[in-house]
Amino acid sequence: MMKFSVDKWKAEIISFKGRKAMPIMSYPGLSLINRDIIDMVTNGEVQYKCIRELAKRYNTIACSTMIMELSIEAEIFGCKIRYTKDEIPTVVEGVVKSLDDVDKLEEPMIGDGRTKEYLKAARLLIENVDDRPVLGGIIGPFSLASRLYEISNLMMDILINPDASAKLLKKCTDFLIKYSKAFKEAGANGIIIAEPAAGLLSSDLCDEFSSKYVRRIVEAVKDSNFMVILHNCGHTTGLVTSMLKTGCDAIHVGNAVNIIDILKQVSDDILVFGNLDPVGIFKNANIDIIHTATLELLDATIDYRNFVISSGCDIPPNTPIENIDAFFKAIESFNNKKYL
Numbered sequence: 001m002m003k004f005s006v007d008k009w010k011a012e013i014i015s016f017k018g019r020k021a022m023p024i025m026s027y028p029g030l031s032l033i034n035r036d037i038i039d040m041v042t043n044g045e046v047q048y049k050c051i052r053e054l055a056k057r058y059n060t061i062a063c064s065t066m067i068m069e070l071s072i073e074a075e076i077f078g079c080k081i082r083y084t085k086d087e088i089p090t091v092v093e094g095v096v097k098s099l100d101d102v103d104k105l106e107e108p109m110i111g112d113g114r115t116k117e118y119l120k121a122a123r124l125l126i127e128n129v130d131d132r133p134v135l136g137g138i139i140g141p142f143s144l145a146s147r148l149y150e151i152s153n154l155m156m157d158i159l160i161n162p163d164a165s166a167k168l169l170k171k172c173t174d175f176l177i178k179y180s181k182a183f184k185e186a187g188a189n190g191i192i193i194a195e196p197a198a199g200l201l202s203s204d205l206c207d208e209f210s211s212k213y214v215r216r217i218v219e220a221v222k223d224s225n226f227m228v229i230l231h232n233c234g235h236t237t238g239l240v241t242s243m244l245k246t247g248c249d250a251i252h253v254g255n256a257v258n259i260i261d262i263l264k265q266v267s268d269d270i271l272v273f274g275n276l277d278p279v280g281i282f283k284n285a286n287i288d289i290i291h292t293a294t295l296e297l298l299d300a301t302i303d304y305r306n307f308v309i310s311s312g313c314d315i316p317p318n319t320p321i322e323n324i325d326a327f328f329k330a331i332e333s334f335n336n337k338k339y340l
């Protein structure tokens with residue numbers, strides 16, 4: 001297999017006479033393999049099969065193991081997680097009760113808990129998908145800290161106890177660097193870092209308590225063959241500059257923002273992914289509305305060659321597969337009409 005080049009991959013997307021797509025989706029594949037959510041989030045082989053079936057069906061520009069339930073890393077740090085058969089796991093109790101607990105917080109081993117299964121899914125994809133890059137997925141440092149230590153407490157303590165808050169973020173970042181390196185060592189072509197909690201921060205606080213630490217991860221793993229995409233589905237219009245300070249190859253934004261307001265702030269060599277509503281459009285709309293919404297977003301962004309159409313966040317479970325079909329059919333229609 002030829003060695004993957006980040007620059008070449010980005011250049012091919014930007015120069016393509018049409019539009020490429022990479023919705024963040026894994027759960028919609030469950031209906032294709034007749035499995036439940038609990039199987040997806042606890043079994044790497046099921047996760048692989050689900051993502052592989054989606055890759056066979058849709059012409060996406062990458063395969064990703066990123067499932068934004070964002071409890072995996074918090075769980076192995078010791079947080080209590082709620083599991084049910086048909087719902088996404090959620091953190092119900094953090095492990096840090098006050099910042100005095102940070103020194104006692106033990107850094108878990110890579111391969112503990114469900115990280116083993118997510119790395120297995122990545123390895124299986126790498127072994128069996130050779131027509132597009134494979135991306136791993138991790139939570140961002142501020143978002144992990146906000147699960148270990150309840151978000152309202154963290155938001156207060158970054159103001160009144162910034163040094164202790166920084167100690168927590170450093171511990172989170174040290175672990176996330178190792179987890180990112182594990183995806184790289186497994187053969188992945190990059191990672192998506194999901195940092196939605198940073199959408200609650202001002203630009204200055206985002207610099208200090210999110211982007212600074214994300215940059216450490218980027219610097220530890222990014223190279224000419226391994227990319228980093230930074231996702232934040234919050235109110236990111238005022239955070240774009242901070243997000244770009246991380247040195248990431250691309251940013252992925254949610255439907256809380258006007259994508260044009262984001263694109264105007266980004267140089268044309270940085271990819272921008274977004275931002276159809278994953279619930280209101282992908283899951284709950286009918287195929288005609290999905291078709292129209294997709295075309296409208298493509299028309300609105302036609303002057304931005306660095307734009308990749310995507311969902312604003314992870315497409316949720318129980319999204320009808322025909323809705324995903326409608327999205328890709330609209331892209332095909334747009335490309336045929338505009339460029340062929």
